[in-house]
Amino acid sequence: MDTERPLSANERIKAESRLLRGTIAEGLTHVETGALADDDTQLTKFHGFYQQDDRDLRAERGKQRMEKAFSFMVRMRIPAGIVTPSQWLGIEKLALERANGTIRLTTRETVQLHGILKGNIQSLMQGLNDVSLDTIAACGDVNRNVIASADPWRRDLYSAVSSLARDISTHLLPHTRAWHEIWLGEEKVAGGVEEDEPILGRTYLPRKFKIAIALPPHNDVDVFAHDLGFIAIVQRGKIIGYNVSVGGGMGMTHGEPETYPRTGDVIGFCKPRDAIDVAEKVVTVQRDHGDRSNRKHARLKYTIDAMGLDRFVALLSDRLTVKLEPARPYSFTSTGDRLGWAQEEDGTAHFTLFVENGRIRGRMLTGLHAIAELGVGRFVMTANQNLVLADIPPASRPDVEALLATHGLDQPVSGLRRSAMACVALPTCGLALAESERYLPDLVTRLEDELDRFGLREDEITIRMTGCPNGCARPYVSEIGLVGRTPGIYNLYLGGAHEGVRLNKLHRRDVDGDAIVAALSPLFASYAKERKGDERFGDYVIRAGVVHETTAGLNFHENLSAEVGN
Ligand code: SRM
Numbered sequence: 001m002d003t004e005r006p007l008s009a010n011e012r013i014k015a016e017s018r019l020l021r022g023t024i025a026e027g028l029t030h031v032e033t034g035a036l037a038d039d040d041t042q043l044t045k046f047h048g049f050y051q052q053d054d055r056d057l058r059a060e061r062g063k064q065r066m067e068k069a070f071s072f073m074v075r076m077r078i079p080a081g082i083v084t085p086s087q088w089l090g091i092e093k094l095a096l097e098r099a100n101g102t103i104r105l106t107t108r109e110t111v112q113l114h115g116i117l118k119g120n121i122q123s124l125m126q127g128l129n130d131v132s133l134d135t136i137a138a139c140g141d142v143n144r145n146v147i148a149s150a151d152p153w154r155r156d157l158y159s160a161v162s163s164l165a166r167d168i169s170t171h172l173l174p175h176t177r178a179w180h181e182i183w184l185g186e187e188k189v190a191g192g193v194e195e196d197e198p199i200l201g202r203t204y205l206p207r208k209f210k211i212a213i214a215l216p217p218h219n220d221v222d223v224f225a226h227d228l229g230f231i232a233i234v235q236r237g238k239i240i241g242y243n244v245s246v247g248g249g250m251g252m253t254h255g256e257p258e259t260y261p262r263t264g265d266v267i268g269f270c271k272p273r274d275a276i277d278v279a280e281k282v283v284t285v286q287r288d289h290g291d292r293s294n295r296k297h298a299r300l301k302y303t304i305d306a307m308g309l310d311r312f313v314a315l316l317s318d319r320l321t322v323k324l325e326p327a328r329p330y331s332f333t334s335t336g337d338r339l340g341w342a343q344e345e346d347g348t349a350h351f352t353l354f355v356e357n358g359r360i361r362g363r364m365l366t367g368l369h370a371i372a373e374l375g376v377g378r379f380v381m382t383a384n385q386n387l388v389l390a391d392i393p394p395a396s397r398p399d400v401e402a403l404l405a406t407h408g409l410d411q412p413v414s415g416l417r418r419s420a421m422a423c424v425a426l427p428t429c430g431l432a433l434a435e436s437e438r439y440l441p442d443l444v445t446r447l448e449d450e451l452d453r454f455g456l457r458e459d460e461i462t463i464r465m466t467g468c469p470n471g472c473a474r475p476y477v478s479e480i481g482l483v484g485r486t487p488g489i490y491n492l493y494l495g496g497a498h499e500g501v502r503l504n505k506l507h508r509r510d511v512d513g514d515a516i517v518a519a520l521s522p523l524f525a526s527y528a529k530e531r532k533g534d535e536r537f538g539d540y541v542i543r544a545g546v547v548h549e550t551t552a553g554l555n556f557h558e559n560l561s562a563e564v565g566n
């Protein structure tokens, strides 16, 4: 890209890090502080963890001139979100003994543990390794956890997309042994071959990179929100290949229109055997052409918009081993999970458990402990922050049903609540401007009362909240999006597609809970009266002229003043 502009500070940190080692190991020995050195806090992301501080305590500790209440959040790399029951028990043990006693399922099919003190990180990493899990490249300027549609009841297809997720994840992993050396004490091989990063490069990628694999008609992974998406094309019960989508991303900054969410563009089709090559080559184009000066302009979506989609596709084609074919037809129907039981012909069953905002604690934690102790099936994390207890053999289903009932995990929830997602936000997220996970459940309760009045309780309207505009719960592709501005205040977005193929648009700026309910209630009323057939709420608000359709990212902020109510 532009070679005149200085590289961002992170590029220097990466270049000087000796392939991600920095001074992390030394920092762990400094017991006088709960924090790590500033540069190392950038490098730890590549090792899967973030330094944070308890924001509920920040002001008080500041007054008392105490160090912030530092702790760490650890994110695992779990391609396609699949773990065994014994791995689940391992995660739970570490959550209870080394973290804050909760397990947090994320919007990208993995687990985060919060509240880990510096002195506990190493034993936590070793505990994960003991159950064959790791945190390598879960965060940082690399390819992150690769996610795939959580659809275990379409067994062969599911097995194909989840294996592809695992294979891509492995193929794109950093080659450095830094993680193994620092956390597991692996010896450096003296005089061995010099380490290199053949795919990612010695300064890694300009920014984070995300891959999702969808299995239509479900778009539970929100494939168009990711840098790179694969959409499985199924013919006669087999995946014959994948449509490839590029340039999705959600993050933006309030008041900076040059930052925007963008849905991915479908650029062609590849055979299953070529998918890994496509992933590698998209990554290398971004590696070589992404913006390394301005991190706010460094995601693939901006690389593509800066050079134009045609040029991007031409650059990619030059690198591909096999050229892309024209995209094949496909269609999506929803982004949600199918909650409850589903049974295969041979009696094998799957139960999708609703986990409100992905936070597992209390009765849910003990219930899942008891289910994991049965030692059957697999635990599959979904991109909607839910959990599928997959592949339960017929003989074990009554035991699982009994445990779900005993722990109150089989209770029905409204259509709105099961279609709701909130990011973590306060108190752990350092970027949060407002509450999210701790607030959305109450707001949904108020909205449920309104929906009840118009007979819409079972309607699955997607609603997503984030505590800042970074978009961690993908609020810009939901039918109702709420994005934090300042404590108690949100921007309200409307008109995303139920099946996640269209961005929503700003409808009300700076509204509190009362104003959100006041804005939505009349729309629910008119939707109940005027909708045509199965018309979705997100489509209705566009047809009714409440907001205009937004298809691309570049025009996301256009004409806002004309449209936004007071
Ligand atoms: Fe995110 C940063 C949590 C999915 C866009 N995200 C963060 C950090 C690490 C805050 C930070 O940098 O200090 C948050 C940690 C909070 C905490 O206390 O745990 C955080 N993001 C999350 C999770 C846990 C939200 C959740 O409730 O599940 C999700 C973890 C996913 C995972 O397992 O890997 C999570 N983040 C996403 C998504 C959704 C997705 O990828 O499908 C997005 C939007 C898609 C995208 O990347 O464009 C997302 N997170 C961001 C951004 C904005 C990136 C950008 O391009 O502008 C940031 C800030 C940054 O990178 O500078 C961010």
Ligand code: SF4
Residues within 6 Å of the ligand: 423, 424, 425, 426, 429, 430, 431, 432, 433, 436, 466, 467, 468, 469, 470, 471, 472, 473
């Ligand atoms: Fe934090 Fe913002 Fe992401 Fe929410 S959207 S977890 S507040 S960075």
